[in-house]
Amino acid sequence: MNERIIIIHGYSDCSESFIALKQWLVDQQRGQIDTIYYADYQSREDSLSFNDVADGLNDELIKGNLINQDGSSDYKLKIIVHSTGGLVVRYWIWQYYYHRGRIDKCPITNIVMLAPANFGSPLAHRGKSFLGSLVKGRWKIGDFLEVGRKILDGLELASAFQWSLAHKDLLISNPYFNCEQIKVTILVGMKDYEGLRGWVNKPGTDGTVVISGTNLNAVKLTLEFVKPVGTETYTPHRWSGKKSVCDLAFGILPNHDHGTIVEQATTDSNLSRLILTGLADDVEVFKALKTDLDSISSNSYNTNNKNKYQQFIFHVVDDYGLSVDDFSLEFYVFKKSKTDGVVIINDHMTYLEDEYSSRINAIITEEVHQNSIDKSYRRLLVDHFALNSFLSVLNGDPSLVNGYVISMKVFVPNVCKGISYDIDKLENVVIYDSDTQEDLQTFFFENTTTLVELQVDRNNSYVRVGTVAISN
Structure with missing residues (x-):
């Protein structure tokens, strides 16, 4: 042909x-x-x-x-x-x-x-x-x-x-x-x-x-904070992933x-x-x-x-899949003993944890862009040389000899007096465990774009069902 x-x-x-x-x-x-x-x-x-x-x-x-x-x-x-x-x-x-x-x-x-x-x-x-x-x-x-x-x-x-x-x-x-x-x-x-x-x-x-x-070679990660309909018992932080x-x-x-x-x-x-x-x-x-x-x-x-970089695109949606424009991301370092393997269960920080958290947050959020058309999309650019150098510091710290984690906290403010998001579930979620090197390969991967979708519950108090009439 x-x-x-x-x-x-x-x-x-x-x-x-x-x-x-x-x-x-x-x-x-x-x-x-x-x-x-x-x-x-x-x-x-x-x-x-x-x-x-x-x-x-x-x-x-x-x-x-x-x-x-x-x-x-x-x-x-x-x-x-x-x-x-x-x-x-x-x-x-x-x-x-x-x-x-x-x-x-x-x-x-x-x-x-x-x-x-x-x-x-x-x-x-x-x-x-x-x-x-x-x-x-x-x-x-x-x-x-x-x-x-x-x-x-x-x-x-x-x-x-x-x-x-x-x-x-x-x-x-x-x-x-x-x-x-x-x-x-x-x-x-x-x-x-x-x-x-x-x-x-x-x-x-x-x-x-x-x-x-x-x-x-894009990677897609989804973190669900959404409670499934008709379910009382559920895992409030569910990760799923897909790789090109x-x-x-x-x-x-x-x-x-x-x-x-x-x-x-x-x-x-x-x-x-x-x-x-x-x-x-x-x-x-x-x-x-x-x-x-x-x-x-x-x-x-x-x-x-020249340093190697990784590009993240974060997108936040509610339980109906609608975009959430206003949100913030913060990243922390904690001793591994303060986690249950999924989230941080003790967020009382030592002086070193506070210092390390400031440094990792600065590395991950140094280059942030909020899309001007749809503000529910954010782009972060992570310098892997800076990231790996920082991890070397953590690995050499005697106070972290029993392991450490990097966590991510999501904050979504209320829309108005009666509409809010279930931020109690948006806890410090572990994204990297020093004892599980595969995590670094999953969340942090050089020369790729990683798409991260965060799904959160939207609640409102404007709807009421009862036997007693009320006035506006």
Whole structure:
């Protein structure tokens, strides 16, 4: 079967930026001028949504005879995306194939993602009028009146769109990103922007996207504080977890930022090699690529003064699944003797516990972003070098020789006089036990995005049933 390559750009960009990449692919005999396509979308149009982009993309692929009406194709489709293009292609695949029960007809065999914004960008909420000038690492004049507000809403950290999409295509029982269906290769740089653009640099990014948020190895943890209907006896703190089992190749490159990973794709021999390998059909080649990228990522951190990070997205809902906008999270360190294994049963703190609690709370909550559209979503970025260094201090403290735990406390204020949340159940819940190393692998895991859903009981005193009439 013949193949076709489609290049999808990112936010505030266009196909003009990928002319050199297309010509290089032709020179590498990966296609001809008329078999390598560009997919353009007007990302700065305020009324344009991800639904619109996916719909338009599907229509254009049908018009161009790249896919048939039923979703099948006469070609193998190989996709190269940059930045926001990652969200575009993922949403299109889910919307027009998996959601419609025809993933078996999806003609895509390979996706190479260059610095994909799979879990957003810290720039999206920082003055949406200037993000477009920075996404590719270039200054552009004009286009300041419309900034693509709906696209940027989806790109903002901890957006409901990212949360929903992860549940649709990553946290599913039969994922289609694997070596037998759609081979996904993710390449991201670890270099900050230089010069004038450097003022937008944020920890753990390539200048625009969060490195740990480019990966698709998401983890979902749910903590239920909700009392099941019709049940008097229940466990008030119930954890459940789900991990993406997508099989993909992920690599962190030392010498690239968000812009140069495209601009130098044809001149950096190592990057060029990785892109070509990511387009290969052979399963064994893909498996070898995964191993190669693991080694490259490890070397990137060993030879550069960069820390590894983990991104958390917290979402709080009530017992009806409705969003809870106002909540706070605090983290503590206690001696293990003060826990029953699930929660803290003695919260009287010693001087050292208080000091250690302040330090762990600062580490976990150093980078917090509340989503501006739906405030029930919060994003936290944890520096794993700082975390592991702190754990080393705890492990070396003689007063903690019998073990310690890290706990999380959730506070949700009353909505009004008659509506409140059952905060008695929102106790200090253990998230890490020094004697059970698997906990660190479950809650704290470098270079990944961890989704945490907290479910709380909402109560009200505005409803009464009785035999005596009352007045308003």
